[in-house]
Amino acid sequence: MTQTPKRPSLATLRENLRTVSDPQDPQLIALQADPRKGAQQLVATIQRRLARQAAAEAAFQERLHYERRFWERNLVVAGIDEVGRGPLAGPVVTSAVILPPDFDVPLVNDSKQLTPQERERLYPIILERAQAVSIGAASSATIDQLNIYQATRLAMQRAVLGLGLAPDHLIVDAMQIPVALPQTRLIKGDAKSASVAAASIVAKVYRDHLMVSYDRIYPGYGFAKNAGYGTAEHLAGLDKLGVTPIHRRSFSPVRQRITD
Structure with missing residues (x-):
């Protein structure tokens, strides 16, 4: 009987994704498919952080005009x-x-x-x-x-x-x-x-x-x-x-x- 691979703990995922800066990062893409509620909350948190970073970078580039x-x-x-x-x-x-x-x-x-x-x-x-x-x-x-x-x-x-x-x-x-x-x-x-x-x-x-x-x-x-x-x-x-x-x-x- 084939066993389903054990998913990493949410604490491990949170630490691994702490420095993710690309919305298309493979680890983040994989996390989006994780059905656990905590995993989806982590995805939402990371996406909000990336959105804030993108907005800050866009505003900064405007300040270099x-x-x-x-x-x-x-x-x-x-x-x-x-x-x-x-x-x-x-x-x-x-x-x-x-x-x-x-x-x-x-x-x-x-x-x-x-x-x-x-x-x-x-x-x-x-x-x-x-x-x-x-x-x-x-x-x-x-x-x-x-x-x-x-x-x-x-x-x-x-x-x-x-x-x-x-x-x-x-x-x-x-x-x-x-x-x-x-x-x-x-x-x-x-x-x-x-x-x-x-x-x-x-x-x-x-x-x-x-x-x-x-x-x-x-x-x-x-x-x-x-x-x-x-x-x-x-x-x-x-x-x-x-x-x-x-x-x-x-x-x-x-x-x-x-x-x-």
Whole structure:
């Protein structure tokens, strides 16, 4: 009497198919014929995961639309973004990133769309795989002297000039940078350009780390949690402890506490 071969356990199948990336993978095709309820649930789970991955890859390829226009002409393009225009304390930080034409990390997106854990995981990947990365910053004193808009432009200029590789073109999130280079300005550029998205992640993580350091120097304001934004804890710290050297004295909540 011929015995029916014993099917692998669902735990074994789940482990074997954990890294499947092709909907036509023979193992996945075979699993679709497995009549067990658990097997069909596993098929559905894998298919949903593959669909999400395909959608993420398609969205990422769309975010490379602007870069490809320059890569096809062998031009070097840099994406630039900023973080920290709204806080009451700390610098405004910008980043310029030049990605290689073979860059393929679909999770790279507008930093605001990512969790802190995702940003931390992507930060070293971008630093490793980018052709060039630079940081530019403008201190709270510079912000008070120039105003936040002009200080941001200055920080972006510093980021561009700090790149070790000279770009032929810039993609910028909505601003005009005072450098003699052609620029494509995009509204919500960090959601439309992978280079700008990469810059937004680098700038965000860099500034968050900086504010954690400031929290150790100036405890009582919650900088490690609020990154200098005007949270209730931060405002209570201002009322109790006063203004620090990293506070933006031209910003109304800080200015009011100086003059009161």
